Amino acid sequence: MRHGLALLLLLPLGGCGVAADLTGAVAGIAAGTATGNPAAGFAIAVGTRAGVQAGLNWAVRVRARGEQDAVAEAIGSLAPGEVRPWRIEHDIPIGNETGEVRLVREMVTPLATCREALFSVSDGAWFITSACQQGDRWKWAAAEPAVPRWGALH
Template sequence: MSRALALLLLLPLAGCGVAADVTGAVAGIAAGTATGNPAAGFAIAVGTRAGVQAGLNWAVRVRARGEQDAVAEAIGGLAPGEVRRWRIEHDIPIGNEEGEVRLVREMVTPLATCREALFSVSDGDWFVTTACRQDGRWKWAAAEPAVPRWGALQ
């Protein structure tokens, strides 16, 4: 059990990439040791890993959606050709981003009002994206994974 505790204490050093694997392994070893049943330990390890990975995926999606919403809101407030700074401050202040956004064109149709813009992240490369007006707000519209209907597949 002391090995499992040592692995758990080292988990923050490993980073998010292996967090689900290490957590699943620790839970499986502990359960297998406590029950004396390797099959139960394996099942608990697989279930724990799946649960932790789903939680991490959800957290990444929420943070990405926050960044996309910040860029989209900045796009919504621009006039054609105007440049403005954008910034996102997450609740947990890791990975806060900022950059510039430049409105390229506006596309108004009977179905939607959308804007195409260039944006940068932390004064780096420039990317192109599209934001559309939805329910009185501007929302990221560039790629399918940003759409809620994909659910857990994002």
């Protein structure tokens, strides 16, 4: 049990990347110790890790969708050649981002109205993306929203 507490205390040092692993390990050690059955401990560790990892993945997707929606809404409000700031404020104020959006072109087809724009993030990096009108809203339409080089927007 003391080993489990030690692992739990180390959790903040590793960040989100090891949260699922450590949580699974702590749950497995505790269950294996409590039941005296290593197989039960292993099964509980694997199940706990999978559940925690799924929860973390969901949270990351929700935050990324919020950031992408903020950029897309800013793109939708621009006139050709116009530059405007964009901003996202998360409910938990960690990773709030700001930047600028510059409309490059608009593509109107019978199927959709889309816009291509350059946007920056607070560290000064610039990227290109697309947003398409969906009803009265603009939504992120880029095919690669999860590449690591995007920093906070991955």
